[in-house]
Amino acid sequence: RYPGLTVVSGPRESVAVLARLLPPSGAGRIYLADPLGNLVLSYPEGGDPAGMHKDLVRLLKYSWVG
Numbered sequence: 001r002y003p004g005l006t007v008v009s010g011p012r013e014s015v016a017v018l019a020r021l022l023p024p025s026g027a028g029r030i031y032l033a034d035p036l037g038n039l040v041l042s043y044p045e046g047g048d049p050a051g052m053h054k055d056l057v058r059l060l061k062y063s064w065v066g
């Protein structure tokens with residue numbers, strides 16, 4: 001429904017760091033970055049939402065960043 005959609009949010013410096021980390025072939029993937037701009041997780045397009053949720057819950061439980 002939204003071909004080529006890219007959503008990036010956060011401070012300008014973090015977004016710039018993230019943009020440099022993503023490979024040019026990164027289209028069609030879902031990326032999660034932490035508040036420091038570190039790339040934390042990556043999922044293929046059409047990935048399992050339940051698995052993503054499980055990963056996020058675990059990440060937030062053990063995260064000391066932000």
